[in-house]
Amino acid sequence: MAEAFSFEILEEIAVLSENPKGWRKELNLVSWNGRPPKFDLRDWSPEHEKMGKGITLSNEEFAALKQAILSM
Amino acid sequence: MAEAFSFEILEEIAVLSENPKGWRKELNLVSWNGRPPKFDLRDWSPEHEKMGKGITLSNEEFAALKQAILSM
DSSP states (O other): OOOOOOEEEEEEEEEEEEOTTSOEEEEEEEEETTOOOEEEEEEEOGGGOSEEEEEEEOHHHHHHHHHHHHTO | OOOOOOEEEEEEEEEEEEOTTSOEEEEEEEEETTOOOEEEEEEEOGGGOSEEEEEEEOHHHHHHHHHHHHTO
């Protein structure tokens, strides 16, 4: 069952790619349902009208990701 | 409709977090359906028996993510 939710993109950190239809894979800071913001890797349609698949990361998860990338 | 697919985790790069049920958020190199591997951020059950939500990144997208993180 679909549930109502709200989101607000607080910061657009980076656009990782864009496909021919204009959908972009983005790294953003997003607040879901008014909660504290999380890092969010996700596909978005132009103007952020529709969202696609993605994953959210807490501050701790993002720090672990950063550490992993730095050590590669 | 569900489609059959195969996957192989070629390299476990990092575990970003683990929840009380043992599911982990991981950064891996994964080959889907025998194709060249992609970077994959995803939730996994213990022993990788079940996969949860996640996102795959091409080499170019991963390089863009790395650049964004380095410049933060």
